[in-house]
Amino acid sequence: MSLGSWAVGAVAILLLALVYAELGPMIPRSGSIVHISHLGNGPLLGRIWSWILFFSYVSIAPVEVTAVLTYANNYLPGFLAGEAGVLSDRGFVAAILLLGVFVLLNFLVIRWVLLLNSAATWWKLIIPAATIFVLLSFSWHPENLQLHHSQGDLEGMFTAVASAGIIFSFFGFRQAIDLAGESRNPGRSIPIAVIGSVLIGTMLYEGLQFAFLMAVNPADLAHGGWSHLAFTGLTGPFAALAAAVGAAWWGVILYVDALVSPAGTAFIYTTSSARITMATGEMGSAPRWLARINGSGVPWIALLAVYAVGALFFFPFPSWQKLVGYISSVTVLSYSLGPIVLLQLRRAMPDAVRPFRLRGAEMLAPAAFVVANWIIFWAGLDTLSFTFVALTILMVVFLVYHYFLAKEGRAQSLGWRYAWWVLPYFAGLWICSYLGPQNLGGRGLLPFFWDMAILAVFSLVILLVALRTTVADQVMRDYVEGLNAVPETAP
Template identity: 50%
Template structure:
């Protein structure tokens, strides 16, 4: 870490990132531990319908990504997600969104570290408590903390060097899944296994697998290119191309991986049904299947990749999360110290905070799938603002130049918002209770600090612009309680619950649009942001 004499509170970030660097930054954020475990967990939940889960997930994420692609070109800045919330609903919502975005980014490197030690536990049984469904031991916890520290140190490099390292890693991360797909398809001898064990899976599983199996989690990294928007010389062109291109590339790989995984199974693996899918080496699913099929070289390759793929994703999420914190300090929605840069023009305080809090997040979710559920829910919650902000910007600044313009936004943006809320709902009542409780506690602490410590007026807080969050969060939580997923009461059956979430999402979006800033306020906010360039 650089010495204090090289620190600056503000300054220019280096604009060294090109189109390939941004594309690979998002791609490597998407192809991480999700591909190592997602197909296995999806198969247990949805059986052969898990192939449809990956397709549905890709369509949903692409809808959301298109909204962000247009917005990102309007906010070509690092940490642009923070600036979007300020421009649509003002400082009040902007401060809350900083908190939510941080909670979405900070646990991802932790879950990637857990994936690494989970695979390593197959040949060094020190990191996972035996018979605990993947819970970390004390040794595993320490190993994860050290891995997070290494990732943080790498993030202190010049951004050009960091992206060069990442590009090399990404080529590897594309090659290994493709080699796995080809190897498993060629070696498989039970292609009719897709019809095995009928009646042991349900249609509803195809949708609940989206959050529960880590499918949506696997697609979440497309925003990394947006987070680095202030570090590319041609953001208006590069960011939309990187966002859309990374989703397409990841979708093709993930769908083919699920097909290859299912065809590599044998009827014996499904003797007790898809939910009880079991085979030797299942703690490292693809490596276990490769070994079973006699593909020793592939098993070795996959164990090596179990370090590289999650490590690369964790690396980019610390990068993206630190830029969110940088923008938080830049917009004075948090401590100004978060905007401090080292001699490499990297926000070092933000990187340090990502490491410290990431270690803390290993405690409440000491297992890969447990943390994935939470990350999916909180991240998709932050996605929900994208479609809303897009429509606000279209309404308030209709003549603003848009290098990328989303087709049929009045229809597709609300549809993206509905899909976001469905994913949160499918995460289940237990996870959503934890999520909304965490958000509520953070909001109360912040409101008390704002009014009692800073002694600022309620009008400055922006209550009018944030009031719609209560029916949004509260309504989704109530629907989760009434539904039958993840501990819900099961009052609303499958199908009707989808309709209920859809109707409520439309109501919330109308409330959000009516609560947004007007044209003049948005123009003033954009002018204020330009002063920080």
């Protein structure tokens, strides 16, 4: 079933990636996903989605820094406190400093930033591919492949997509969209990078899972099966397995990779987070001074904001796994708007130049929206509640701020008539989770697959409502044309 979970995750993220492969080249700007969120349903929806995007991005680098220190704690004890795995005082200081290093590296000229990003990407491709080869070369046990066909296994196959870090692992396709403004030929490079990253990731992750299944000694499964499989020694099942099959030398490399890979991811997402923050400032969803860039094209104020907010995630949160579930849920929620915008632009700008045109978008875009909502549902009620409570607090703060602006005569129209559908959308997602299976935190009133079916129908209804409450077609055309005509913010 583990192979099935990776396949489900790959199909789900590929649907979303195909949507953004068309949208990205139409708005080739840094942090273009923020601009996309302002297209079809007015400024209020754009602000809400800007906040969702900001938190989905800015939380990833701290989580990866925590992962680096978690592995480093095996060699330099003292970074973690207690069995819960939270950072100790020493670990907190180290995390603050390490995140600061990644922020400082992003102050380099953009070509050096992209070069470092490229090096980190190649490392994260070569090591997994080599691991597949090493494990399959040293150990081969096809008898380990045994399928179980219980409903519980099927449910677990789907929920693992959100809760076990599977969908989290596929988020790399976002970098091509976030850095679209730095691309020389976005019309060609963005679709290739977006779709290619998902396909390559699928091959690597499925290959790693297959190699792991084949390499485990059947004798280790004799007592309790896969659920009781455990390795002694340092953290890291692949490194431990490499040592167990006689490739201890490769296990050492994997222990190094356990430090390098999350560090590379933290650096990459520091870059992306700054672009998202800069775009949020450009759109007025945050102070406009966040959009300032220096003479080297670096969004320096946005980088400092990313550092300040990111540091908050080093405080004692729940387990790393729960944080991954939260990030996966809020990130998929942020990208669920894409299918709606794609269909809105198809209607408003049918003849616009599209370097990549998604065939069958009338079917694939609704499917992507449904699947996105399924992933949010699979993350569980606690994750969804946390996300919506945070958004509610932000909304209340913003409405109070807007009220005082209105009293002074400086407030702009929020566009409630275009964004009201978000309230029943969020409420419906929460209700489906609340009534859903107990293993996902719900009341157990709706069986797992019945809940998914109801959520699919609900998603299609919300999609239709969102399309019927779109701003005027001419407004969308003017927005896109004006956005592409304006250069990136000056220093």
